[in-house]
Amino acid sequence: MKRNKIWLGLSMALMLVAAGCGNNNAAVDNAAGKGNAPASTAEATADTGSSQDNKSYTIAISQYVEHPSLDATREGFMAALKEAGIVEGENLKVDLENAQADQANNLSIAQKIAGDKNDLVLGIATPSAQALVQNVKDTPILFAAVTDPIDAKIVTDLEHPGGNVSGASDTNPESITRLMQFIAGQFPKVKKLGLVINEGEPNAVVMADIAKQELDKHGIELVKAPITNTSEVKQAAESLVGRVDALYITLDNSVVSGVDTIIQTANDNKLPFFSADRDTVEKGAFATVGFKYYDHGYQVGQMAVEVLKNGAKPGDMKVTMQEKLDLILNLKAAEAQGIEVTDAMKAEVADPANNIIQ
Template identity: 35%
Template sequence: MKKKAMALTVAAMMAAAMITGCGQTAATTVETAADTTVQTQESTADTESTAADTAAADGESYTIGISQFAEHGSLDNCRTGFLEGLKEAGIEEGVNLTVLFDNAQADTATASMISDNYVSQKVDLICAIATPSAMSAYNSCLDSDIPVIYTAVSDPVSAGLAKEDKTPEGNITGTADTLPVEAQLKMIREVLPDATKIGILYTTSEANSLSTIETYKELADDYGFEIVESGINTLADVDMAAADLAAKVDCISNLTDNTVVQGLQTVLAKASAAGIPVFGSEVEQVKNGCLAAEGIDYVALGKQTGAMAAKVLKGEAEAPDMPYEVCEGANLYINTEVARDLGITFPENYEADAAEVFETVTVE
C-alpha cells in the first residue's frame, strides 16, 4: 500500500512538471523528491526491523502464560516487573515474545483451569503470580516439560514447591516475597509504644499466610506483643471477621494474603470505626489507606523473577537446577493523612527515612 501511494505521488508530480513546462529542472526536482521518498521509506523500514532483528538475533521467539491469582496492587506490580525483567534480557512482548495473561480472581479452581489451558497450548513457560497459582501451575505441568517460574510466594517450602535448602521440588522455581516480619514488629512498636495486641486476618487455605503468622508468633514476645488471629474462608467473610477482630486489638497488621487484600477497604473501614490503625505489608496497601508498612518492592521482585525466566527460556539454565531466590531488605512506607485522621504522630525520623511518603489516600 505504501509503495502504491508513493508511485501515485511521483506520477502526479511529473504530470505537474509537464504542465508547467519546467523541463529538465522539474524532472530533476521530481527525481529528487522520489529518491527522498524512497530513502525515507527504506530508512523507516530499516528502523522498524532493527529492534526485531536485534531481539531475535538468536532466532528464537517465545510464548509464555502468566497466571495471576488475584487483582491487587502488589501482584500487578509483580507482573509489571516480570515483563521488565524479560525485556532487559532481550525478550520483549510484541517483538519476540507472545504473552497469554489470565487472572483467577482469587479462585483456586479457576487458577487450575488457567494453568491446564496453558499446558494444552504448549507454552514455553508459565509465570505463576502468588502461591495458589504457583501450586496450580506446578500440578498442571507435572506430566509436561513446561517450566514454571513463580513470584510472590511467601513460603515455597510450606507450599510444597521447594526443599528446605531452596532447591526446587520439580521443574519449578522462582522468587519468594517473604515478609520482613521483625522489621514490621519493630516499626509497630515505635509507632504505637503502648500497644499490646496485634490482630491478623488471614485465609485459612493460603499456605503463605499460615507460615507468616507462625513467624509473627515466634517474634511477637520480643517486642511485647500478643498476636490475635482470625481466619476466613472467602471474601464474603471479611466484613464480620474484621469487625470482630478490630474490637479486640490495638491495631491490625495486614499480610499479603490475597483474599484479605481484595477486601482491604472493608478491613480499613472496620478498623477506622474502632479507632485503630491498619499496618500494611507493601507500598500499595499504604497508598490505599494503611498507616505504614515495612515491605518489599514488588516491581523489583518481578524484575528478579523475569531475569530468572529469561535464563530458562534462553537455555542458559534449567528450573530444577535453580534454587528459589528471596527479595532482600525492607522499605518503610507511611501515610501522613491516615496518621492525622487517627491522631498518631510518627517518630521524627520517619518521613526522612521512608522510601515513600503518601500525603493522601488513593484507592484505585
C-alpha cells in the same frame, strides 16, 4: 514452630549468598508508577539479546487474583522481558489467566496450561504456583509472590530446587520481625494486634506464625479474625473493633483483595493499620517493612530471560528473595487513623525520600 525456624534459617542463609538481587531505590522509573527497573539489572539484561532475534516465544501466566501487589509483580516481570528484547506483540505471545481467587478456576487454569505448548510458565501467588507444579511437568516453571516455597511444597531446596521449577519468594522473614518490633517500640499502647486472615492460604499462616513469635517477645497478643473468602473481610475487620488496639494483615490474597474495607474500618475507628506490603500502605495502611513488587517481578523476569534466551534450567537456579528492606510510612493514613508520627518513627526510615509517603 520448628518448620518456621528452619525456613527462617534457610532464608537468612539465602540472604548472605544472594546479595545484589534486589534494588528498591533505582533511578529508572516505571511509567505505570508501580516500581523501578534497577539500573544494574537493566545493564545485565541488555547483553542477553534484542528484539532483532529471529526466535519467538510463548509463555503462560497464571495469576491467582487481581490486586496491586500481584499486578505490579506481573508488570515488573514483563518489563524485564522487554528490556531483554522479548516483546509482547513482536516476538512474544502471552496467555494471561486469572483465577479470581477461586480454587476451582485455579486448578482448571493449571490443567489448561499443562495441555498447551509453552516455552515457560509463571505462577503469581502461592496457590497458582502450587497448581502449576502439580500439573505442568515438562515446561520450565517460575514462581513469584510466594511466601514460603518449601512449606507450600513448590520446591524442596532453596539453593538447588531441582526439577523444572524455581522463582522468588516475596517474604524475607526479617520484614515481619522488623515490623512487629516497630509496633512494639513505637506503639506502647498496643497490647492486642488484630489480624484478618484466611487460614486456608499457607502463605498467610506462615507469616502469622512469624509475627506471633516476635509479638510474644513483647507481650503483645495476636487476635485472629478468620475468613474463607474476600466477601467476609469487612465483617471480620469490624469484628475486631473494640477487641484490639491496632490491625495487621499478611500477604494474604483473599484479604488484600478486600483491603479497602479494612482501611475504612481503621480510619472510622482510629485504629493504626499495618500491612505486609508496600502497595497496601500506598492505598491507606500506615506502615510496613518491605519493597516494591514491581522490582520483585522484574527479578523473576530476569530469571525468565536466562531460561528463554540462554537455556538455563530452573532447577539449577536458586530461589531468590528481596534483600533491601525499609520501613515505609504513609502520613495521610496516619492522620486518618489518629496516629501522631514522631521524629523517632521517621528516623527508622532509611530512605525517607522514597519511603515516607506524603
